[in-house]
Amino acid sequence: MSSNSGRPADPSGRIGIGLELDSIHMKILEVLRENGRISVAALAERVGISRANAYTRFEALRADGAIKRFTAEIDHVRAGLGITALVFVTVRQQMWKQFRAELARMPEVEYCAITTGQHDAMIQVRMADVAAVHRLVTERMANIPAVKATETVFILDEVLRRPYVLPTDRDAGRTARRPAAPEPAEVPLGKMRFVGAAEGRAALRKEGG
Amino acid sequence: MSSNSGRPADPSGRIGIGLELDSIHMKILEVLRENGRISVAALAERVGISRANAYTRFEALRADGAIKRFTAEIDHVRAGLGITALVFVTVRQQMWKQFRAELARMPEVEYCAITTGQHDAMIQVRMADVAAVHRLVTERMANIPAVKATETVFILDEVLRRPYVLPTDRDAGRTARRPAAPEPAEVPLGKMRFVGAAEGRAALRKEGG
């Protein structure tokens, strides 16, 4: 389920240019993220195009994969999964395939991303209670050979989840924010830290695994 | 935008029991997460109830807040935001309000959660390129007084994002997975680590802020 999966490369060798997205496509995406159940007729009106055109573009966006799916956002607390946790996982090298296979068998896992930094992957899980998280991590995850180590934090509050996607510079003037001359940051640095991939791995190797 | 926001407490003092969700409600949520644009008629058929019933329940779930919104999942790469990063933020105590206010002014931020552990919040951002992330963190975030420190990691791949919510024990037998006797874990512990709130804060205090 990589972001680029399932799309054919174009003849030039570059990928991801099946559809040139113009500002109207962007508007459509914007509206659809706010309200995924809006009718195409209403969508056409909000975007300012004809119904027929809206249908064409809607289908194109779907076929192209720019729209991956439509989904309902659920209140997990009300659904009985009151606890959300993040599990940062260190994966034994060359066991990624097994790791992914195991993930597929864990329905509690809602999101998984491979990251740079101290750990290799971040997993978000929703569970009924704290004990269930504990069980998941210590019983299930610990038994996966591909998992070298984990670190768990709990989510106390989800402050925001935005349904917007638009690059600010796509619709509002294409020349506005070009990073042509990336001026050196004139800010209090030092308290900011970027974590690359190598750093964490090296630290882990010391601990032995 | 807390998970519990906007709902009245019931007379007993407990919150979140506006609607008793039965297994059919759960099935509805399940279907709607897979396909947010399904018609209520088709939904009724898939869940095995009448259309009128489906409409009633659909509306109830919406009114209750169990369904928060319908949204389209967008391929951010195709939308021009090819880079996803996580910014872990340490927030100066008693400046949370300001921190949240600043977040609201940053449309690049797609998700923000308050966490236990070494940091106080995790922010997910989508940007056009790595330089943009750098600018965001060093120029914008660094200038927020509420932000004491940040740590940034990049997302290399989003392995999975599941549209399922159901507690495994809700529909498939309510007695199945009760944590009545939470047996002690008989697993290779030691490589697992839970990170509470205090630990990280203490470590940070040493560094001075």
Place this chain on the structure above:
DNA sequence: GTTGAAATTAGTACGAA
């Protein structure tokens, strides 16, 4: 909580600009 029929709306096809 269910069924069925009326009213409305959505989706499709096609010609013109």
Place this chain on the structure above:
DNA sequence: TTCGTACTAATTTCAAC
């Protein structure tokens, strides 16, 4: 390409059971 219209199919609403 996009728009406008007419046509067909489906969905929602509302009634009685």
